[in-house]
Amino acid sequence: MAGQATNRRAVLGAVAGVLVGGVIGAVSGSTLFPREVVKEREVIRTETRIAERTVTQTAERTVTQPVMRPAASPGDFTWKESGKTNIVVVGAGPAGVQFSKSIVELMGDRVTVTILERNLSWVSGPAHVDFVAGVKKMEQVTMTLEKIPRPGIRIVNASVVQLRPEERTVYTNYGTTKYDVLVLAPGIDLATWEILGLSKERNLHAWDPVRAVMLREELAKITSGNVVFGVPAAPYKCPPAPYEVAMLSREFINEQGKGDRVKVTVLDSNSGPQPPPKASYFREHMTKLGIDYRPNFKIAEVNPETKEVISVDGEKVKYDVLSILPPNVAPSFVREAGLGTTYMDVDPTTFRSRRYDDVYGIGDVILSPYTRSMYVAMRSGRRLAELLAERLGVSRPEKTSVYNICWSYVNKRELTVIEVEWDDAGRTKTGFPRVGPPTAENFSRRQEWERASLLALYG
Numbered sequence: 001m002a003g004q005a006t007n008r009r010a011v012l013g014a015v016a017g018v019l020v021g022g023v024i025g026a027v028s029g030s031t032l033f034p035r036e037v038v039k040e041r042e043v044i045r046t047e048t049r050i051a052e053r054t055v056t057q058t059a060e061r062t063v064t065q066p067v068m069r070p071a072a073s074p075g076d077f078t079w080k081e082s083g084k085t086n087i088v089v090v091g092a093g094p095a096g097v098q099f100s101k102s103i104v105e106l107m108g109d110r111v112t113v114t115i116l117e118r119n120l121s122w123v124s125g126p127a128h129v130d131f132v133a134g135v136k137k138m139e140q141v142t143m144t145l146e147k148i149p150r151p152g153i154r155i156v157n158a159s160v161v162q163l164r165p166e167e168r169t170v171y172t173n174y175g176t177t178k179y180d181v182l183v184l185a186p187g188i189d190l191a192t193w194e195i196l197g198l199s200k201e202r203n204l205h206a207w208d209p210v211r212a213v214m215l216r217e218e219l220a221k222i223t224s225g226n227v228v229f230g231v232p233a234a235p236y237k238c239p240p241a242p243y244e245v246a247m248l249s250r251e252f253i254n255e256q257g258k259g260d261r262v263k264v265t266v267l268d269s270n271s272g273p274q275p276p277p278k279a280s281y282f283r284e285h286m287t288k289l290g291i292d293y294r295p296n297f298k299i300a301e302v303n304p305e306t307k308e309v310i311s312v313d314g315e316k317v318k319y320d321v322l323s324i325l326p327p328n329v330a331p332s333f334v335r336e337a338g339l340g341t342t343y344m345d346v347d348p349t350t351f352r353s354r355r356y357d358d359v360y361g362i363g364d365v366i367l368s369p370y371t372r373s374m375y376v377a378m379r380s381g382r383r384l385a386e387l388l389a390e391r392l393g394v395s396r397p398e399k400t401s402v403y404n405i406c407w408s409y410v411n412k413r414e415l416t417v418i419e420v421e422w423d424d425a426g427r428t429k430t431g432f433p434r435v436g437p438p439t440a441e442n443f444s445r446r447q448e449w450e451r452a453s454l455l456a457l458y459g
């Protein structure tokens with residue numbers, strides 16, 4: 001494997017050499033996917049045989065292609081231009097979008113970036129919690145991708161099914177693309193299969209935006225019984241969110257005057273609320289709200305017939321409404337390519353795969369000391385762009401550090417805050433983490449940060 005890595009380094013070095021040498025190809029991009037948001041004049045020629053005469057009609061129409069999807073089977077849709085580095089990015093979430101915009105900003109027309117994204121929009125992750133609280137609606141934070149394509153960046157609306165790093169090829173449901181550099185930012189999958197019986201039950205966790213909305217609807221309907229939340233062992237996406245969702249749900253139930261008839265239980269695989277620096281606030285407020293919090297409860301099974309959650313030790317808890325966050329893992333195409341067993345294995349200082357040195361990972365998909373959050377996804381997207389630009393011969397003085405700030409609800413009005421900054425080696429810098437108590441000001445800070453971030457990413 002070491003030999004292979006050295007080989008790839010040489011190839012990438014050669015690409016960089018061409019770039020540094022200033023040779024910029026004039027060859028146009030793939031005809032299937034023009035590289036800009038273009039208004040293309042398409043000539044349609046129709047020939048109709050009428051009796052013995054041939055009538056030829058010529059028409060023109062204007063085609064706008066903001067997010068591209070080929071009409072016919074595209075086969076190979078590689079975007080390779082002479083002298084440019086062909087970068088393929090999987091995922092148009094915060095990590096993938098921030099990286100793509102930053103690398104084009106830093107490298108100009110020395111790169112082409114193809115973003116592969118299966119959806120046509122991105123729903124803000126942090127707002128999932130707001131859907132449960134009833135303070136935001138999904139349409140307010142559903143961001144379409146139209147403003148991302150620009151010179152140097154195209155988005156292909158396709159779902160990645162397989163990676164073949166040995167061949168530098170990505171397989172999608174729409175065809176294949178080759179790459180010089182691959183950046184994986186597909187977020188996580190939920191390993192529902194790890195909890196027996198869970199796939200047969202209606203599981204209203206907030207890691208899916210629609211289920212988050214459905215959870216609130218279900219809480220509005222329930223008149224008595226048990227609402228049960230489940231938390232997997234860390235690390236998982238957005239550590240404080242399971243406790244926020246449970247507290248906001250309990251508050252909503254209390255507001256409706258059903259507090260004495262509806263019980264709320266949190267079954268936590270961890271020994272205390274996550275992240276540990278916020279644990280005391282979460283414990284205090286869960287107690288205040290009357291939540292039954294049970295640490296070290298590792299869920300093994302859900303029985304949809306008896307409506308019971310069963311722990312690895314055989315302990316049973318009855319439920320009427322279920323909201324379990326399953327363990328988080330990298331999507332199967334990442335694991336099947338040998339890039340990691342649970343999450344993707346990378347060197348946290350370079351975001352480079354430990355196995356292939358032309359493959360990188362950023363955001364939630366990687367195993368790293370960094371929090372799985374939108375803030376970190378954006379900062380590491382920017383950082384990777386700087387590192388890659390440097391590797392391709394474009395050195396810039398700025399150096400973005402990986403940093404996170406995260407505000408978490410303890411009730412609808414008040415939020416705690418945590419700030420962490422990491423050094424180049426992925427170690428928490430001295431003076432961090434900084435934690436602040438719940439305040440009402442943190443509510444507006446969080447809303448303002450989310451609004452500005454969505455605007456910066458999706459326009």
Ligand SMILES: Cc1cc2nc3c(=O)[nH]c(=O)nc-3n(C[C@H](O)[C@H](O)[C@H](O)COP(=O)(O)OP(=O)(O)OC[C@H]3O[C@@H](n4cnc5c(N)ncnc54)[C@H](O)[C@@H]3O)c2cc1C
Nearest residue numbers: 091093094095118125126160186187363364372373374375
């Ligand atoms: C309930 C909840 C609360 C949260 N609260 C906060 C908060 O307060 N603060 C904060 O900073 N963060 C918060 N987050 C976390 C934040 O949303 C994520 O950490 C962030 O979105 C990660 O960005 P990403 O780009 O790595 O992945 P994602 O946002 O998951 O984006 C991945 C993209 O890849 C695409 N994709 C996946 N597989 C494929 C495929 N096979 N083919 C093509 N495309 C694919 C997906 O469609 C998606 O668009 C919260 C998340 C949740 C669920």
